[in-house]
Amino acid sequence: MELKTLLVQKKEGYAIVTINRPDKLNALNNLTITELYSVMKDLNADDTVRAVVLTGSGEKAFVAGADISEIKEQDEITGELFALKGQRVFRYIEQMAKPVIAAINGYALGGGCELAMSCHIRICSTKAKFGQPEINLGLLPGYGGTQRLPRLIGRTDALYLLLTGEMIDANRAYDLGLVSEVVEPAQLLERAETLAKIISEKPPIAARYILKAVDEGLNMPIDAALNLEAELFGKICATEDMKEGTSAFLEKRKPQFKGR
Numbered sequence: 294m295e296l297k298t299l300l301v302q303k304k305e306g307y308a309i310v311t312i313n314r315p316d317k318l319n320a321l322n323n324l325t326i327t328e329l330y331s332v333m334k335d336l337n338a339d340d341t342v343r344a345v346v347l348t349g350s351g352e353k354a355f356v357a358g359a360d361i362s363e364i365k366e367q368d369e370i371t372g373e374l375f376a377l378k379g380q381r382v383f384r385y386i387e388q389m390a391k392p393v394i395a396a397i398n399g400y401a402l403g404g405g406c407e408l409a410m411s412c413h414i415r416i417c418s419t420k421a422k423f424g425q426p427e428i429n430l431g432l433l434p435g436y437g438g439t440q441r442l443p444r445l446i447g448r449t450d451a452l453y454l455l456l457t458g459e460m461i462d463a464n465r466a467y468d469l470g471l472v473s474e475v476v477e478p479a480q481l482l483e484r485a486e487t488l489a490k491i492i493s494e495k496p497p498i499a500a501r502y503i504l505k506a507v508d509e510g511l512n513m514p515i516d517a518a519l520n521l522e523a524e525l526f527g528k529i530c531a532t533e534d535m536k537e538g539t540s541a542f543l544e545k546r547k548p549q550f551k552g553r
């Protein structure tokens with residue numbers, strides 16, 4: 294597929310995906326969502342890629358939302374389908390077998406904040422701004438914002454942001470637990486790539502099971518979630534990488550993980 298709205302760069306062990314509509318502040322139109330799904334599916338299936346960095350092109354925006362010119366045309370039926378499509382792609386990202394790191398370089402509004410929340414790690418630059426301004430357009434978030442925001446930062450602050458449509462800065466996002474790190478704009482991509490490199494050197498099956506345990510376990514009662522963790526712990530004990538990791542520790546050497 295020839296990409297019109299995304300850039301994909303493969304590096305040693307990880308990939309960088311850049312949303313590339315800078316003249317529209319990287320707003321997500323239908324094509325961008327379609328391309329994002331296709332690219333993420335390919336990267337998920339590519340064993341040479343152990344982590345993905347997701348960012349926005351240009352100086353100003355990560356993603357300034359879903360494309361408002363497309364939303365304006367929706368009716369009751371197409372609107373629901375519009376939301377379901379974006380939700381499905383974002384859920385796919387959230388359930389990927391490898392970590393996706395959002396490097397939030399500017400505005401992460403509406404669908405941009407929702408996209409970032411579907412990623413597994415979020416870091417941002419001091420210039421980043423977050424918000425769910427849909428209410429200002431007579432809308433509500435449709436790509437998971439009403440669900441992921443309260444799960445990530447709690448109901449009190451989520452409802453405040455959803456109902457006021459207020460934009461918050463990087464430090465407030467950090468205080469709320471929306472991002473795990475704030476760095477200078479010039480350092481953002483480098484830091485995200487460092488994280489991707491660190492993760493790409495970890496045993497991939499362990500990373501996959503951690504993502505699965507957290508994603509599925511958070512939606513289960515605690516005892517069922519602990520059973521899932523134990524089941525995955527059993528499975529990981531049958532891997533070569535587990536034998537290698539534990540042996541290397543005891544033999545005081547660096548482990549050589551093979552992804553088996």
Ligand code: COA
Nearest residue numbers: 316317318320357358359360361362400402403404426427
């Ligand atoms: N959908 C479609 N186009 C968008 C967009 C969006 N979500 N966000 C920005 N754009 C477009 C603008 O229409 C403008 O296009 P134009 O140059 O053809 O007129 C271009 O991107 C630049 O945006 P502009 O508003 O001129 O930049 P700014 O620096 O003055 O303001 C924002 C930046 C982010 C505050 C402002 O663009 C904004 O409020 N965007 C919408 C945010 C939003 O409500 N998102 C949720 C959507 S559901």
